[in-house]
Amino acid sequence: MESRITIGQLAKATDTKAVTIRYYESAGLVSPVTRTEGGYRLYTDRERDRLIFIKRARLLGLSLEDVKSLLGLADDENAPCGQVDSIIHEQLERVRSRLKDLQQLERELDRLEQCCQADTVADCKIIESLSQ
Amino acid sequence: MESRITIGQLAKATDTKAVTIRYYESAGLVSPVTRTEGGYRLYTDRERDRLIFIKRARLLGLSLEDVKSLLGLADDENAPCGQVDSIIHEQLERVRSRLKDLQQLERELDRLEQCCQADTVADCKIIESLSQ
DNA sequence: ATGAAGGTTCTAGCCGCTATAGGGTCAAGC
DNA sequence: GCTTGACCCTATAGCGGCTAGAACCTTCAT
Structure with missing residues (x-):
């Protein structure tokens, strides 16, 4: 059973600020799987892994655009x-x-x-x- | 007798775009000595030298803030x-x-x-x- | 039921320009 | 004097990658 975490917990788990995660969402890099009734974003391990991926790629100095491309490629095993x-x-x-x-x-x-x-x-x- | 030049001529003489010169003015780095009746900015050799100074300092990677400080210091011989x-x-x-x-x-x-x-x-x- | 901690959206700011829109001015030639 | 075309004006918005703040709402423990 997969656990769902809030943006704050995701932020802590990936050492990324919550605002930055929301910014990445607006840039089309990572989205919550769902939301609570009150509108809180909820994430799973998949998004956590994605954020770690983003972080590593950013540490290589890649632009968000490049990171986005890499994520797209990573999603397709046959690419x-x-x-x-x-x-x-x-x-x-x-x-x-x-x-x-x-x-x-x-x-x-x-x-x-x-x-x-x-x-x-x-x-x-x-x-x-x-x-x- | 000092000659007065327009922003376009200053731009050409210093290999800086006119928009950039206006931007520098807004940042407090360099101002025209006067304006024509129609509002055109007019500059002299002093401003040309100042712009060349700015250009060199920028090539060293200095921030506009640092350049501004340097210009201020350069203006005061006893600093x-x-x-x-x-x-x-x-x-x-x-x-x-x-x-x-x-x-x-x-x-x-x-x-x-x-x-x-x-x-x-x-x-x-x-x-x-x-x-x- | 309450209060703290954490979440939401929206807007604006950082740097150093660059681009665009929509106008006005200048000098030269007729 | 008038037109043309090159030049200039201001104002506003955008770039990238966040960061900060306001004003408000949700969640959870007590």
Whole structure:
């Protein structure tokens, strides 16, 4: 017999805020199986698993749109795996591109930080560098 | 004699969109020196320099709030340089922290990408890994 | 029956823009 | 002087992924 839990219990079980769960619902990612007469959302283990899935995927930096696609694919055992691969692959490319940008930024900020030994803005090489 | 330019000319000169310049104005970063009778914004070299400053600072990933602080400091020759340093330093720390996160993400995504040789979702290790 | 804890919807805000609508202004050519 | 077309104006809404708040309703233990 499956137990039904409220949004607060689901939130606790998945370390996700209740508002966020409702937001995911509005984005079409996860819905309650039913509601109480008073309108409280009720969930089962299936939704808990789904939320854990979402959480993991979000930790990989995937957009909610990508997560939604993955959930759709996961629901269909016969779906071709290629689409899953390409979502992951594209994310990897985005991450690598962002890494490059950030490494460049780090170098630049590090250089800037080194170069200022002044007391006042008048002699500050950082301000000078930004003003060129 | 200083020449006055319109927002479009300023936009071209600084490679910033006119809408963005107006947005910066609403955020208190840069204002026109005056307006035409018809209400057109007019700028001088000073504003052009200010926009170039903003652009450079934004390329370092600084928030508009930080840029605003830097502009304020840059305006005062006698301001102590320490505040400038700390804005840069904190940004460097943020960048380094983000770099760590992204490197972790890259490893994880790379691992995921390697591990799936399946045809369908039923055997897909990626989906499995996300579902645990 | 009551009160606390938790639930509901709706709206607005965050950042840094971008897009759209519906208008007004400017300078040049006729 | 008039028209044209490029440019400008304000105001509003949207993006993503939440978060916060108001005003109200439900549930459950006592």
